[in-house]
Amino acid sequence: MPxxxxxxxxxxxxHSAEQVSEVAAASEPRDGRCLxxxxxxxxxxxxxxxxxxxxxxxxxxxxxxLKNFHRTAxxxxxxxxxxxxx
Numbered sequence: 854m855p856x857x858x859x860x861x862x863x864x865x866x867x868h869s870a871e872q873v874s875e876v877a878a879a880s881e882p883r884d885g886r887c888l889x890x891x892x893x894x895x896x897x898x899x900x901x902x903x904x905x906x907x908x909x910x911x912x913x914x915x916x917x918x919l920k921n922f923h924r925t926a927x928x929x930x931x932x933x934x935x936x937x938x939x
Contacts, residue, residue, distance in 0.1 A: 863937065867934050870927075870931055870932050873932060877926070881920060883916065885909070888913055888916070892912075
């Protein structure tokens with residue numbers, strides 16, 4: 854469900870408990886090398902980074918917490934809602 858204001862909007866994303874479990878399982882083996890490989894396949898416009906080492910390092914700082922969040926939610930059979938700012 855997008856919440857629009859001009860060119861910017863916020864999207865609400867819901868993952869069911871089953872999807873949270875799938876994300877938890879898929880994210881466990883992910884590491885810095887995986888992020889570098891993923892960033893290498895992306896293209897960026899001027900407003901959304903470059904995919905250089907600094908962007909990868911910044912993104913990597915969130916990985917342990919994100920993995921822990923999904924692992925804990927999956928263990929407790931919980932759904933999750935996220936906001937994504939565009």
